[in-house]
Amino acid sequence: MAKRLQQDHTDVNTLWAIGIRNVSRNRRRTRLTIGGIAFAVWLIGVSASLQDGTYALQRQTATDLLTGHVQISHPEWPGRSAVELVIPDVAVMLNQLSSEDGVERAFPRIHSFGLAASGERSVAAQVIGMDFAKEQGATTILHRLADGVIPSTENDALVGEALARSLDVRVDDDIDVLATDPGGGMAAMSLRVSGVLRTGVPDLDRLLLLVPYVAMSDALAMPDQAHLIVIRGERREAAQALATRVEGHLPKNPLVRPWQEVMPEIEEAIELDRLGGYPFYGVILFLVTFSVANTFVMVVFERVREFGMLRSLGMQPLRIIGLLQIESFVLWCGGVALGLVLLLLTVSLLATVGVSLGDQLEATLSQMYMPDHLYADFSLRAFLTAPLVLLLNTQLAALLPALRIRHIQPAHTLRMGA
Numbered sequence: 001m002a003k004r005l006q007q008d009h010t011d012v013n014t015l016w017a018i019g020i021r022n023v024s025r026n027r028r029r030t031r032l033t034i035g036g037i038a039f040a041v042w043l044i045g046v047s048a049s050l051q052d053g054t055y056a057l058q059r060q061t062a063t064d065l066l067t068g069h070v071q072i073s074h075p076e077w078p079g080r081s082a083v084e085l086v087i088p089d090v091a092v093m094l095n096q097l098s099s100e101d102g103v104e105r106a107f108p109r110i111h112s113f114g115l116a117a118s119g120e121r122s123v124a125a126q127v128i129g130m131d132f133a134k135e136q137g138a139t140t141i142l143h144r145l146a147d148g149v150i151p152s153t154e155n156d157a158l159v160g161e162a163l164a165r166s167l168d169v170r171v172d173d174d175i176d177v178l179a180t181d182p183g184g185g186m187a188a189m190s191l192r193v194s195g196v197l198r199t200g201v202p203d204l205d206r207l208l209l210l211v212p213y214v215a216m217s218d219a220l221a222m223p224d225q226a227h228l229i230v231i232r233g234e235r236r237e238a239a240q241a242l243a244t245r246v247e248g249h250l251p252k253n254p255l256v257r258p259w260q261e262v263m264p265e266i267e268e269a270i271e272l273d274r275l276g277g278y279p280f281y282g283v284i285l286f287l288v289t290f291s292v293a294n295t296f297v298m299v300v301f302e303r304v305r306e307f308g309m310l311r312s313l314g315m316q317p318l319r320i321i322g323l324l325q326i327e328s329f330v331l332w333c334g335g336v337a338l339g340l341v342l343l344l345l346t347v348s349l350l351a352t353v354g355v356s357l358g359d360q361l362e363a364t365l366s367q368m369y370m371p372d373h374l375y376a377d378f379s380l381r382a383f384l385t386a387p388l389v390l391l392l393n394t395q396l397a398a399l400l401p402a403l404r405i406r407h408i409q410p411a412h413t414l415r416m417g418a
Helices: 002-023 027-067 090-098 161-167 202-207 213-219 236-249 264-302 304-312 317-352 359-367 380-407 410-416
Strands: 070-073 103-118 121-130 145-148 156-160 174-180 186-197 208-212 228-233 255-258
Touching (some): 027 264, 027 380, 070 236, 090 103, 090 228, 103 161, 103 213, 121 161, 121 174, 121 202, 156 161, 161 202, 186 213, 202 208, 228 236, 236 255, 264 380, 317 380
Parallel strands (some): 121 208
Antiparallel strands (some): 145 186, 156 208, 174 186
């Protein structure tokens, strides 16, 4: 038994040595096949890296603007967003969150729809009370000032650019706000415009009115209460795990949602776009697989006499087929190694320098606070998808023509070469 195992091990080593040698017999064909595999790995990897870079930018823009990574609210808030659906004991909750692993910052918000008026003009507005000091380094909306400064007193406010035009107000002008409090009554605030926001999102610019949290809490009679507690985590990718951990540690069972649940349309759009890229990848992989299959059809055709001689010497058809599978694997290794080296160099360059989107889009993108370059993102999907799929495809591409070897008649093939 031991002798048989040793013989099998020797035979496998011999097959590997022969397979590696055979790959170099037709160097031109080998270079073309390896080049095709490398090109597919490179092209698909670069495309996927640029896609993932776009997705990362979309997620970052969506979460950093106003949403945050995790939101805590009343359980019924997502369905109704009613002003009476408040979170009590905000100070205790914020103190508890400050010591939670993975939480970088946590800040409260009060939401209410109201009526903003200046002179004879009045417009419906979405009034949000926020702690500007805490949110300034955690959300990007406060950095999108078209004019003015961030509020420094309780009577200051930030107004969306389109809302400011509707009210015909500018920096240092006064506005009056009527909002609904949790008890159903009306709360009035007299505010000074300290800044005008240009968020890049038309709907927000048309409705948004940001006021200090303390001022809105007093006006709406909401001491130590809020409608949302927004959490910025250490990593956006860990938002779901952070939400689960926070939910298990908070009292009174509030609703804790990661940003994926707050804005499911973002992930749905990303998934739809990702699926749209698969047909392109499929065509590239099919062409390369067809090329490999064609290579091994020619290999089997050219080496029929060689295979017949091996059969006559007692080599089983499965071992010959295994030899061709080894040759296919060696070609795959060479192509993937070359492709991954080129891919790593290209993605490193694109992640640093990026791809210019053109001067025509620059003005539009700058208004939306989007970069005018597209940057690649390192991801396992970009580096592993094509190599793993090609590993299976190249083995199948070599196997199908190699099955013909089972029907080779040694005597007949030897007479063909005589």
